[in-house]
Amino acid sequence: xxxxxxxxxxxxxxxxxxxxPFATGGTTDALARAVGQELSKSxxxxxxxxxxxxxxxxxxxxxxxxxxxxxxxxLVGAVHHTIASSVYKKLGYDFQKDFAPVTTLALVPNVLxxxxxxxxxxxxxxxxxxxxxxxxxxxxxxxxGTGQHLIGAQFEGMAxxxxxxxxxxxxxxxxxxxxxxxxxxxxDTITPVLSHIKAGKxxxxxxxxxxxxxxxxxxxxxxxxxxxxxxxxxxxGILAPAATPKDIVARLNTEIVKIVKSPDFRKKMEDxxxxxxxxxxxxxxxxxxxxxxxxxxxxxxxxxxxx
Numbered sequence: 372x373x374x375x376x377x378x379x380x381x382x383x384x385x386x387x388x389x390x391x392p393f394a395t396g397g398t399t400d401a402l403a404r405a406v407g408q409e410l411s412k413s414x415x416x417x418x419x420x421x422x423x424x425x426x427x428x429x430x431x432x433x434x435x436x437x438x439x440x441x442x443x444x445x446l447v448g449a450v451h452h453t454i455a456s457s458v459y460k461k462l463g464y465d466f467q468k469d470f471a472p473v474t475t476l477a478l479v480p481n482v483l484x485x486x487x488x489x490x491x492x493x494x495x496x497x498x499x500x501x502x503x504x505x506x507x508x509x510x511x512x513x514x515x516g517t518g519q520h521l522i523g524a525q526f527e528g529m530a531x532x533x534x535x536x537x538x539x540x541x542x543x544x545x546x547x548x549x550x551x552x553x554x555x556x557x558x559d560t561i562t563p564v565l566s567h568i569k570a571g572k573x574x575x576x577x578x579x580x581x582x583x584x585x586x587x588x589x590x591x592x593x594x595x596x597x598x599x600x601x602x603x604x605x606x607x608g609i610l611a612p613a614a615t616p617k618d619i620v621a622r623l624n625t626e627i628v629k630i631v632k633s634p635d636f637r638k639k640m641e642d643x644x645x646x647x648x649x650x651x652x653x654x655x656x657x658x659x660x661x662x663x664x665x666x667x668x669x670x671x672x673x674x675x676x677x678x
Contacts, residue, residue: 382442382619386417389609391447392431393513394424396543398562398645402476402607403447405639409630424540427514427677429455429462436464440614442623446470449607451517453662457670458516459677467663471615472655473623475608476631477645479560481522481579482587487572488552494530494576494596497556501532509535511545511554515677518605521666522558522579524673529598549573560605561586561644580604586644606648608655624652 387410389403400422407418423431428451438444452466464470483494489508491497501508512519515538527534537554539545542563548554549564550572557564561584567573568587577593578584581602593601609627611620630636631649640647650658670676 383416388419390431391422392428394541394543397541398560413626427516433463436469440612442619446610448610454666457667470610471620473609475648478606479645480584483576484573485556486549498530505533509554511537511557514538519558522603
């Protein structure tokens with residue numbers, strides 16, 4: 372019998388795959404590539420990023436849950452997966468039981484942005500437009516049951532408006548349609564829209580977290596804009612299949628936290644509008660448990676379900 376320590380010493384024996392459960396061009400993808408580049412140096416093996424978008428990030432998660440638990444296939448998970456636990460009536464995995472949390476990479480605020488065709492310059496103006504034409508204005512998300520979808524649903528409830536939800540397979544295709552005017556607005560993370568905001572192509576109305584974002588210091592929070600108590604952000608992290616040897620998961624935590632805490636990576640994250648985290652396995656597990664319970668209530672209130 373091979374001990375856990377022996378597993379950790381001999382691992383990795385081949386390239387490590389980071390499964391991103393979204394299309395290319397979004398925050399999850401950008402984080403995975405940034406981490407993968409540094410992780411390949413510390414592990415002495417190639418790190419491959421594989422994009423498997425669809426079904427609100429659950430297709431990629433399902434693939435990793437069923438992968439061989441040898442530390443060579445990992446999930447770049449996010450808050451979306453804690454939401455999917457309540458949204459999807461039938462999932463092929465249990466997010467809390469079938470994964471071993473490694474570490475949370477970063478927390479990224481979400482931002483309400485409107486496309487070039489929208490006249491609203493403030494949240495109040497947007498709410499007035501939406502109230503005058505219920506169901507006319509659209510908001511895009513990374514998929515049904517993702518954080519962006521739930522934030523949009525919470526916005527509708529708190530603002531007393533009715534919007535039309537348009538799901539995508541990731542932030543990349545969503546941002547293209549937002550820029551092109553195919554959707555009116557989104558509640559996406561800051562990362563995929565920051566450069567377009569700075570170029571003046573998209574207009575930010577508010578961030579969804581309790582505090583303003585250092586990347587957009589002049590943009591108010593939804594709380595400041597009148598939706599009192601609004602506080603939602605998106606975290607991203609690394610998870611392994613549940614039966615992965617504990618020594619391998621522990622080494623992954625050590626190596627990835629070292630990367631996340633490095634000055635170069637911190638600057639890269641801050642340039643993307645992300646706040647680097649790098650916590651313990653237990654802290655990430657507690658975060659998943661808390662978010663699963665918190666979003667279950669919001670999903671029930673918003674009446675979002677998928678068969």
